[in-house]
Amino acid sequence: MLLRILDRLEEIIIASLMGAATVITFIAVAHRFLVDVPLLYPILFQINLAWSQELCIYMFIWMAKFGAAYGVRTGIHVGVDVLINRLNDRWRKATILFGLAGGALFTAIVGTMGAKFVIELMHTDQVSPDLELPSWLVYACIPLGSYLMCFRFLQVMWAYFWTDELPHHDATHVEGIETSKNAPIALGEA
Numbered sequence: 001m002l003l004r005i006l007d008r009l010e011e012i013i014i015a016s017l018m019g020a021a022t023v024i025t026f027i028a029v030a031h032r033f034l035v036d037v038p039l040l041y042p043i044l045f046q047i048n049l050a051w052s053q054e055l056c057i058y059m060f061i062w063m064a065k066f067g068a069a070y071g072v073r074t075g076i077h078v079g080v081d082v083l084i085n086r087l088n089d090r091w092r093k094a095t096i097l098f099g100l101a102g103g104a105l106f107t108a109i110v111g112t113m114g115a116k117f118v119i120e121l122m123h124t125d126q127v128s129p130d131l132e133l134p135s136w137l138v139y140a141c142i143p144l145g146s147y148l149m150c151f152r153f154l155q156v157m158w159a160y161f162w163t164d165e166l167p168h169h170d171a172t173h174v175e176g177i178e179t180s181k182n183a184p185i186a187l188g189e190a
Contacts, residue, residue: 065145
């Protein structure tokens with residue numbers, strides 16, 4: 001139950017940040033071009049959107065940190081497994097578990113170093129240039145995203161240890177669309 005809530009929260013955060021950044025970017029670009037229209041100039045010139053670029057950068061950074069954890073959970077990260085697939089089953093499993101443990105260790109270290117950095121920033125008065133957000137708030141995505149990614153590595157490692165199954169993302173599958181056995185698989189088969 002808690003894992004489903006965490007999964008959904010992760011997806012909502014990623015989608016919300018992506019959608020909001022897209023809308024803000026569109027508004028900023030439209031403003032930039034519409035301010036040159038003589039009729040709209042007196043209205044739009046008053047509006048200052050200089051902060052929008054900084055906010056979008058922060059939103060995309062937060063989205064990327066949480067998106068990386070989502071990628072581990074769903075198996076959409078790119079991996080080179082040509083050599084690993086040639087190993088016998090026992091060595092293959094050990095190698096994959098070692099790789100997952102290495103990913104968990106690395107993200108735990110990054111999360112811990114990030115948490116230390118954020119805690120030190122909390123005791124300063126540093127703010128972002130345009131939005132004047134506290135700097136620690138901007139950098140909080142490092143420990144939060146890294147610890148979530150570490151948890152996802154451990155989650156995948158635990159499931160793989162017991163079931164021998166890794167999350168696999170099928171790029172050809174579109175949710176809500178059924179495929180026919182007679183449908184062409186590749187270009188030129190139609």
